[in-house]
Amino acid sequence: MKILLVDDHRILLDGLRFLLQSGEEEAEVSTASSVEEAWDMLRKDPPELVISDISVPKVGGIAFAKQVREHYPLIKVIFLSMHEQPHLVREALATGAEGYVLKKSAHEELLKAVKEVMGGALYFSNEIHKILVQRLRFPEDEKILSQREKEVLNLIFEELSNREIGEQLHISERTVETHRKNIYQKTKTNSLVGLLKFALENNLVSGLN
Amino acid sequence: MKILLVDDHRILLDGLRFLLQSGEEEAEVSTASSVEEAWDMLRKDPPELVISDISVPKVGGIAFAKQVREHYPLIKVIFLSMHEQPHLVREALATGAEGYVLKKSAHEELLKAVKEVMGGALYFSNEIHKILVQRLRFPEDEKILSQREKEVLNLIFEELSNREIGEQLHISERTVETHRKNIYQKTKTNSLVGLLKFALENNLVSGLN
DNA sequence: AATGATATCCGTGCTGGTGGGTATTTTTTA
DNA sequence: TAAAAAATACCCACCAGCACGGATATCATT
Incomplete structure (x- = not known):
């Protein structure tokens, strides 16, 4: 069985191998420590299973998983991540991944996930399961930011003013203000600081890390 | 040789072992996946070497290292962390740790660090070395916030307004504004977002993580 | 004695962001 | 194809934050 491991921490890769x-x-x-490298390796010699981190520099594990799913729908994908924020988990699983294991889990759990997934089943850590259940019970928390809103959010964290954001996106400053309002509503925050914290906790911005 | 590994990611612990x-x-x-657990194990059966992550929940690896240094000065300490922000690195090395290896390094580097440190030498990843050199060349970047300014910064991060911060600290709102101005100057930032990013990157605030 | 960093306080006026609406067009989804 | 969601745009009132002026007191170091 061929497995491709993707994580930007070499030490973890070596240990996992x-x-x-x-x-x-x-x-x-x-093993690959960047999405670009992983994609190259995958094309040259497609594995049966990809185990990928989510917070990989630049491209990110979720985008990578989408790419894999699109071009190689038969390859199984398991996320191995430290993140357990609902929004992020949801986005990850929306790619159609077969598994999600937390890094704080024991290694036996990862082996179990591999076995289950290769046997055609799905596997998620307990904490991830809870999130899925929570999601059923409180669907109102589901409201996620639209693509445009995410763009605006990222530009806010680029320290651009509303006017500058408008110019960047070729839209009116008024529209930016509207987007901003909607973002505040959806994230249930009411200050720039609160918004920043929310965005960081849910990995909605691509700065930092 | 007895080694104690501390990291909140079990999978990494298992692989590293x-x-x-x-x-x-x-x-x-x-291995231990929390500072409390690590401290218990360390007291019962002191190792020669501790290899610890920095971003461990609650107490944190740096505080743990200080504790170890204070009570067991003979135990060697190596940090194994993903972080390479100058302020954080400086704070970590100020504990007197013998090594600092980045998680993105290959595992051979960690083995080398262990060997060097147990032989009585110090060992730092290249990136960490650069930070130390940079520090010598540009000591003016050293200017750190005063205690009062840190308090203000933290309250800003608590989403308090200047007025509320003033009340909290029993000082005038004007004074808070002055502190704010000085903080902006020292951090070379000029927007709330920039300031918060700076604070997060340099672990100046106690929220998150 | 002089210096620099820290900490405190005050007024004024401008601007950018916030929050309250309303409304049209496009795109997606059911 | 109808309904819902997303994206666009505008108006207006309010105020917190901030720039730009000032000012004084304490303390450690030089």
């Missing part, structure tokens, strides 16, 4: 190869299955594990 | 034990040295590796 050991772990996976020590599992009873004869696993052939290759 | 493999890596360290596969190194030629006969290493006896124990």
Whole structure:
């Protein structure tokens, strides 16, 4: 069984390779520490399974998973991430990934996830399960930002003024203000600071990290 | 040689244990996923070396290192962290740690660090070295916020208005404004967003993480 | 004694963001 | 194809934040 591991922390990659190869299955594990590298390797020699981090510099694990799903729908995908924020988890699972394991889990759990997923099932850590259930019970929290709103949010965190954002997006400053209002409503925040905290906690902005 | 590993990601711990034990040295590796747990284990059976993450929930790896240094000055400490922000690195090394290895490094580098440190030397990843050199060349960047300014910054981060901050600290709103001005100058930022980004990058605020 | 950093206080006026609306067009979804 | 969501745009009133002026007191270091 061929597995491709993607994570920007080499040390984790090296450790994981050991772990996976020590599992009873004869696993052939290759590793990549960036999405670009991973994509190259995947095209040259498609694996059966991709295990990817989410917070990978630049492109990000979620975008990578989408790409994989689109071009190689048969390849299974498991996310291995430290993040357990509802919004992020939801976005990740919306790519159609077969698994989501938290980094704080024991390694046995990852091995189990691999086995389950390769057997055709899905596997999620307990915490992720809870989020899915929570989602059923409180669907009103579902409201996620639209694409445009995300763009505006990111430009806000580029320290641009509303006028500048308008110019950048070729829309009126008034429209930017409207977007801003809607963002505040959807995120239930009412100050720039609160918004920033929310955005960081939910990985909605691409600065930092 | 007894080694204590501290990190809140179990999977990383499991992988690292493999890596360290596969190194030629006969290493006896124990692991802890919280500072409290680590401290218990350390007291019961003191290791020669502690390898700790920095962003451990609640207490944090830096505080833990200080504690270890104070009560067991002979135990060597190596930080294994993803963070490479100058302020944070400086704070970490100020504890007197013998090493600082980035998680994005290859595992060979960690083994090398262990060997060097146990041999009585220090070991830092290249990126960390650069920060130390940079520090020598541009000491003017050292200017850190005063205690009062840090308090104000934290309250800003609590989403308080200047008026509320004034009440909280029993000072005039004007004074808060002055502090704010000085903070902006020192951090070379000129917007709330920029300031918050700076604060987060340099761990000046106690929210989040 | 002089210096620099810290901390405190005050007034004024401008501007950008906030919050209250309303409304049209396009796109997506059911 | 009808309904819903997203994106666009505008008006107006309000005020917090901030720039730009000032000012004084304390303390450690030089």
